[in-house]
Amino acid sequence: MQTKLVYPIIAQENDDADGHYFVGFTPNLPGVVTHGGTLVDLVINAEDAIATMLDGESYPAVQDPRKWTLQANESIIYVTVDITAWQRRNARKVRRTIAVPQYLSEMVDQRKIDVSRLTIEALEDVFRADR
Known part of the structure; x- marks a missing residue:
């Protein structure tokens, strides 16, 4: 049985002394915070962070991101997490x-x-x- 999940995350774009990068987090899963130099890197890292957090746990219901309050430098992106594939890669x-x-x-x-x-x-x- 293959388990695929889709979670929205908040992608925060930053451009400061550390350079240009993205930070991702989600109210769905408190404690999941990741980053990437590009949005693609952020999605890849977010998939791993979410799968790591959910490994062996029950999967919380996905919140409606339209109810989230965003800052000017934030947007919603959706991350697909293939739990079965992740578990195989990390076995x-x-x-x-x-x-x-x-x-x-x-x-x-x-x-x-x-x-x-x-x-x-x-x-x-x-x-x-x-x-």
């Missing part, structure tokens, strides 16, 4: 040992291939095909 890793022919091992070393990453992607493809 605890376990060590597995595999044996490969020597010639492949040499080719992996020459091309600097991340065998763990390649194995994870291949296994995910296998299980995705099974669905």
Whole structure:
């Protein structure tokens, strides 16, 4: 079962001695505060912050952001959080040992291939095909 949530956040644009950046927070989830150099960075960081806060918790109802009072440098943006995908990306890793022919091992070393990453992607493809 895949769980996708959409939460509005307040994106506050700042331009001060620290430079130009965005801060995001949401009255839906007190304690969630993040930032980014661009709005795209802010959304990516907000997705991670929201998923971290909600991991293993119940999902609070989304408030209507039209009732929020905004400052001149603030706007509402919506962040989609795919809890299932986030949990998979952040799952605890376990060590597995595999044996490969020597010639492949040499080719992996020459091309600097991340065998763990390649194995994870291949296994995910296998299980995705099974669905």
